[in-house]
Amino acid sequence: MSKDTILKVDTLSFSYGPRPVLHDVNFSMLSGDYMAIIGPNGGGKSTLISIILGLEQPDSGTALVFGLPPEKGRINIGYLPQYASHDFAYPITVLEVVMMARLKGRLFKWFNDDDKMAAMAMLKKTNADQLSERTFRELSGGERQRVLLARALMDDPKLLILDEPSNNLDSHNEYCLYEILETLKGKTSIMMVSHDISAVSRYVNKIACLNKTMHYHGDKELMPKDIEAAYCCHVDLIGHGHTHRHLEGHEHD
């Protein structure tokens, strides 16, 4: 596989009013990468995703998605949000949620059999095909996540972004999620954001640590002993029982 740069974030800064959230963030992703961005809550992870998706504008610096500004390049991205952001009264079936992915760039569209079959195929891939006629609101957290993952994977996105995918999942469902992601390796590049490193370390090939700025960014080959080091770059991960130690320098591409 050719190693094209699919995402380049360059001297990116962002603040909400006077409060800086991201400061001078630099990193890039190559085609085929499976990258984890870890960091504490409030460290700017979700903001970084919002900027990459073109939902927020940076104060300075740039994010280029497949060489394009986020508003254009994001068409190649599949996105799995934290499910907590959804409205739990909304009347909609699982199949309708997944087919929504076929609306890309459209002002209006009716779904046809092809849309339905593609959505069913994706639901099968994420082990959720038996849920297709259920309403979204009656699903459990793990089931919702499988449905939203199916939606994110429709039409084979080149990059899949997952925001805190292990939240609200029990360990079995979490394992299933990572197994599904494993099958995408090679076809789809993956960026996963999490405040919890324990789950991601087995699978990823790149790991970065974000707390306002990118403190560490490198290949997993520098791990696993360095993973512990990656934790401690001003990131306060309480309750994991790791010995914390500061990294001397910051590595960038």
Add this chain to the structure above:
Amino acid sequence: MIDYLSMPFVQMAVVASLFASILCGIVGTLIVVRRVALIAGSISHAAFGGIGLGFWLGLPPFTVALFFSGLLGIAMGVFKDKLLNREDTALSALWAAGMALGILLIFQTEGYAADLIGYLFGSLLLVEFNDVALLAGMAGVATITICVFYRTFQALTFDDPFSRISNIPITALNIVFYTLVSLSVVVLIKVVGVILVLALITLPAASVERYSRTLRGMMVGASALAFLECLAGLALAIGINRPAGPVIILLSFSLYVISQMAMSLKR
């Protein structure tokens, strides 16, 4: 009631209720699932400014209000994204300013102050053929609009960030959305008036939401419920010789409360 049904003004009120209910079912569902009741309320009260303007200029008040609210709807669609925060404050200000403008302009115009009450509280039993034709036309427009934009409205109201990431043309869709909401609200003012229109639109939809599987089901259910509420409210209002608008609203409020209680008992 059977006797009453032979009276032309009651027949007219029933037909008006039918089209009003279709409109409420479609537009009310959109307003409820998108949680923009405050916007609909602001538009209806701002429309009162349009009515006052019509009186003052000596033009048909309703036509002016339609035009006024149509423009407001387009403006909402265009600027919705730019009102970053304090949106509720801006909308509440619009709500009150529209009313104030309407009242002042109507008082400014000799001899029309008496019409104030009619516009504030509506008069279902006094609707004329022209009003019914307007309601029917608007119900038709809403039906066609929802048929065309059903899926993108669904995406927009279910998952706004996802719609943006999918590059669905949000601003264009918002303009369609808010123009539809604005025009519908104004047309419905004729039935229950400026003050009660918001309840007529949102309560039936809110009552059936948790019992519906799809947006389409919610629209059909809300339309049916609204029609039943209008019929029962009309019968009751005629029976006790009271204005129909408030009776209908209290009836739909009661059913809303019952539906919510039944749902929480079920859980």
